[in-house]
Amino acid sequence: MSQQKVFTLSEVSQHKSRTDCWFIINGRVLNVTKFLEEHPGGEEVLIEAAGKDATKDFKDIGHSKAAHNLLLKYQVGILQGYNFQNEDVSSKYDPAGNKESKTKEMTAFVIKEEGLTKYAAFLEFFIPLLVAVSFFGYRFLTREALV
Numbered sequence: 001m002s003q004q005k006v007f008t009l010s011e012v013s014q015h016k017s018r019t020d021c022w023f024i025i026n027g028r029v030l031n032v033t034k035f036l037e038e039h040p041g042g043e044e045v046l047i048e049a050a051g052k053d054a055t056k057d058f059k060d061i062g063h064s065k066a067a068h069n070l071l072l073k074y075q076v077g078i079l080q081g082y083n084f085q086n087e088d089v090s091s092k093y094d095p096a097g098n099k100e101s102k103t104k105e106m107t108a109f110v111i112k113e114e115g116l117t118k119y120a121a122f123l124e125f126f127i128p129l130l131v132a133v134s135f136f137g138y139r140f141l142t143r144e145a146l147v
């Protein structure tokens with residue numbers, strides 16, 4: 001968690017070039033200069049939205065959950081006077097937080113793997129044992145019958 005820097009709309013509007021490109025989405029001030037070349041929708045649309053509130057443009061495209069999650073990565077502050085209601089604006093992009101959820105995924109994966117391995121080991125032991133018992137049982141019974 002960290003205290004967010006507060007920007008006015010007029011401050012944001014000064015960052016509207018290819019080498020310094022900011023805009024606002026949902027009250028969050030984003031510096032997307034480094035993202036321009038990576039943007040799947042091309043850099044031109046982002047430069048057109050530079051210095052402005054791009055919330056409507058961003059929503060109109062129907063961006064995916066992945067795109068929404070990326071917003072935090074480029075956040076440099078919040079817009080002055082924006083009403084965030086119950087939203088946690090202090091949640092800046094936090095690689096440590098990401099790591100935590102990945103660790104959880106990994107743990108779940110390992111547990112699943114462990115379960116499977118135990119089951120396979122049990123079968124590996126049990127099936128040959130069953131075959132051996134059946135074989136000797138059969139031999140024993142047929143020998144009894146012959147006598």
Ligand code: HEM
Nearest residue numbers: 032040041045049054057058061062063064067070071074
């Ligand atoms: C930091 C802000 C933004 C991020 C992280 C972002 C991310 C993405 C991503 C990941 C995609 C691929 C499709 C998807 O996953 O939804 C995409 C597509 C696109 N984005 Fe953005 N975007 C941002 C801002 C914007 C803005 C402000 C506009 C418009 C002014 C825009 C216009 C588009 C368009 C036109 C596409 C292509 C949609 C398609 O091919 O169907 N994006 N964006």
